[in-house]
Amino acid sequence: MESLLSIENLEVSFHTSHGVAQAVCGVSYDIGRGEVLGVVGESGSGKSVTALSVLRLVPYPGRISAGRINYEGRDLLQIPEKQMRKVRGDRISMIFQEPMISLNPAFTIENQLTEALHNHRKMSQKEARERAIEMLALVDIPDPAKRIKDYPHHLSGGMRQRVMIAEALLLDPDVLLADEPTTALDVTVQAQVLDLMHRLNERIGTAIMLITHNLGVVAESARRVVVMYCGRVVEQGPVKEIFEQARHPYTQGLLKSIPKPGGRGKLYEMDGIVPSLFELPTGCPFNPRCPQRRPECGKSAPPWREVQPGHHALCWLYA
Amino acid sequence: MLKFVLKRIIYLIPTLVLVAALVFLLIHMIPGDPAAVILGPDATAEDVASVRQALGLDRPLYEQFVVWLGNLAHGDFGVSIHSKRPVIDSIGERFPVTLCLTTLALVFALVVALPSGVLAAVYHNTNKDYLFMIGTILGVSVPGFWLGLMALLVFSVQLGWFPSTGFVAMWEEFWEGLRYMILPAITLSLFMAAVVARMVRSSMLEVLRLEYVTHARAKGLSEWKVITKHALKNAFAPTLTTIGIQYGMLLGGAVVTETVFSLPGLGKYLVVSIYMRDYPVVQGCILFIALVYVFINTIVDLLYGYFDPRVQYS
Numbered sequence: 224m225e226s227l228l229s230i231e232n233l234e235v236s237f238h239t240s241h242g243v244a245q246a247v248c249g250v251s252y253d254i255g256r257g258e259v260l261g262v263v264g265e266s267g268s269g270k271s272v273t274a275l276s277v278l279r280l281v282p283y284p285g286r287i288s289a290g291r292i293n294y295e296g297r298d299l300l301q302i303p304e305k306q307m308r309k310v311r312g313d314r315i316s317m318i319f320q321e322p323m324i325s326l327n328p329a330f331t332i333e334n335q336l337t338e339a340l341h342n343h344r345k346m347s348q349k350e351a352r353e354r355a356i357e358m359l360a361l362v363d364i365p366d367p368a369k370r371i372k373d374y375p376h377h378l379s380g381g382m383r384q385r386v387m388i389a390e391a392l393l394l395d396p397d398v399l400l401a402d403e404p405t406t407a408l409d410v411t412v413q414a415q416v417l418d419l420m421h422r423l424n425e426r427i428g429t430a431i432m433l434i435t436h437n438l439g440v441v442a443e444s445a446r447r448v449v450v451m452y453c454g455r456v457v458e459q460g461p462v463k464e465i466f467e468q469a470r471h472p473y474t475q476g477l478l479k480s481i482p483k484p485g486g487r488g489k490l491y492e493m494d495g496i497v498p499s500l501f502e503l504p505t506g507c508p509f510n511p512r513c514p515q516r517r518p519e520c521g522k523s524a525p526p527w528r529e530v531q532p533g534h535h536a537l538c539w540l541y542a
Numbered sequence: 543m544l545k546f547v548l549k550r551i552i553y554l555i556p557t558l559v560l561v562a563a564l565v566f567l568l569i570h571m572i573p574g575d576p577a578a579v580i581l582g583p584d585a586t587a588e589d590v591a592s593v594r595q596a597l598g599l600d601r602p603l604y605e606q607f608v609v610w611l612g613n614l615a616h617g618d619f620g621v622s623i624h625s626k627r628p629v630i631d632s633i634g635e636r637f638p639v640t641l642c643l644t645t646l647a648l649v650f651a652l653v654v655a656l657p658s659g660v661l662a663a664v665y666h667n668t669n670k671d672y673l674f675m676i677g678t679i680l681g682v683s684v685p686g687f688w689l690g691l692m693a694l695l696v697f698s699v700q701l702g703w704f705p706s707t708g709f710v711a712m713w714e715e716f717w718e719g720l721r722y723m724i725l726p727a728i729t730l731s732l733f734m735a736a737v738v739a740r741m742v743r744s745s746m747l748e749v750l751r752l753e754y755v756t757h758a759r760a761k762g763l764s765e766w767k768v769i770t771k772h773a774l775k776n777a778f779a780p781t782l783t784t785i786g787i788q789y790g791m792l793l794g795g796a797v798v799t800e801t802v803f804s805l806p807g808l809g810k811y812l813v814v815s816i817y818m819r820d821y822p823v824v825q826g827c828i829l830f831i832a833l834v835y836v837f838i839n840t841i842v843d844l845l846y847g848y849f850d851p852r853v854q855y856s
Contacts, residue, residue, distance in 0.1 A: 229732060316760065324753045325754055
């Protein structure tokens with residue numbers, strides 16, 4: 224598949240009074256045109272920070288210290304801020320975890336939706352409103368011409384996330400960065416929103432980077448998966464292969480921790496906890512928790528190896 | 543909305559009765575007799591007694607209070623002991639001066655407080671922010687009367703930029719009137735500017751961390767738009783409450799400022815009337831100021847819904 228956006232050796236650190244936290248450490252992955260890529264990991268694994276880095280919106284005191292983000296022959300980390308603003312919301316858009324707090328409570332849906340159209344396309348208010356209503360209809364919001372006059376607090380969580388999706392797709396972007404788009408929603412609504420994103424992906428052709436901690440969400444939606452742990456990509460490959468034959472012990476642990484329907488007995492639990500980003504263990508960051516630890520794991524960083532065509536893992540087991 | 547306003551007005555009544563009672567008691571607790579003040583030091587005890595009787599001051603306190611309150615209910619603020627004119631007329635003459643002064647002070651305070659508070663939040667934890675914090679601490683700690691005197695000394699006496707005494711009404715000659723108002727209004731505004739600016743800064747800091755601000759940036763909006771539209775409208779709601787409360791401080795501060803700058807406003811009138819023990823005037827003025835304050839805060843409550851649409855008026 225043709226690569227649309229590629230992240231190369233991205234490093235992001237947070238400089239705080241407690242020291243420097245390396246939130247993203249040498250992350251590389253790419254997303255193809257029209258692809259749905261799943262990015263999986265626990266909180267603090269660096270998946271959201273990576274997405275924010277793509278838009279250069281890493282919050283203070285975070286700083287992108289190294290790496291490249293290639294998009295349309297340019298390095299997004301190098302272009303002037305003004306050009307970057309033309310990319311944001313137009314070519315690459317983003318939706319967030321909490322639709323309750325990611326829409327501005329002080330403005331109507333119409334105001335928030337048409338804003339991006341005015342900003343990027345200089346549309347008239349009438350045109351922009353028509354486009355916004357059309358988009359709201361596309362994300363299955365009933366009676367969009369009426370709903371567009373509502374404030375966010377008039378809508379339910381699922382409806383707000385639909386509004387977010389509608390807004391993100393208003394300008395037919397190449398990439399949609401979806402940061403835990405279903406986490407805050409009820410299970411039934413989750414399925415609806417995922418289904419919606421899927422349909423829009425097929426219809427509009429927008430590539431989706433689906434960031435989640437939920438492997439189930441990835442299994443349903445993505446073709447390829449990137450697994451992250453402590454700011455590193457530990458495994459990457461086609462969904463089917465990862466689910467059937469995960470190579471990295473962390474991915475294996477994640478898969479074993481998913482409750483199975485009709486399953487009996489105690490759920491698998493990984494040893495230990497995610498280490499603090501201020502005090503990462505030497506060598507492989509997963510080594511203190513790893514059931515298959517070897518002597519070299521605590522000494523030096525593991526190699527990134529292709530275990531099967533298109534399937535990589537960051538582990539000494541495959542050195 | 544209409545129901546909300548009506549409800550507010552009904553709630554207002556007990557507040558105002560309480561204010562009226564407090565004012566009445568306080569002014570009568572101050573030693574001194576208006577009859578003695580009117581007649582001067584050479585008056586005989588009989589003269590004083592007859593004047594007291596004429597003014598109704600010989601009647602029991604509760605009776606005087608009930609009579610006054612009863613008249614108030616008809617909109618009758620009473621008659622000045624000193625000038626024999628209806629209190630409401632005197633208030634009507636002087637209040638426009640105070641209104642001009644406090645409104646100008648409010649405008650000055652907001653013009654300074656909004657941009658500086660926003661900038662301090664944007665440049666959080668930098669030298670600009672520290673400088674701002676020092677400035678606001680000065681603003682709240684410098685006493686108004688001292689600042690007024692210093693301003694007069696420097697800008698009127700030394701530099702001669704502004705008149706030091708006298709008064710021209712702004713509603714008669716706007717620009718000339720403004721010249722007389724600028725120094726007092728700036729002096730009066732300083733405290734409010736500092737308080738409001740700190741409030742703007744802290745609520746901006748809170749809002750700037752929120753996800754919808756990141757979302758606004760992710761749309762490709764300019765930082766200017768993100769801050770002035772998305773962040774400021776939300777941050778302004780709590781600030782508005784502070785402004786309403788601070789308006790009361792302006793009305794109180796006007797008493798000092800009008801005295802220092804000899805402006806013929808309600809504040810100065812109040813001070814003179816206290817010296818004269820002109821009970822009806824003191825009571826009327828304070829009650830009127832309380833009314834204005836409550837009125838301003840009702841407007842603030844109604845405006846709140848614009849900045850935060852989640853507010854329901856029911």
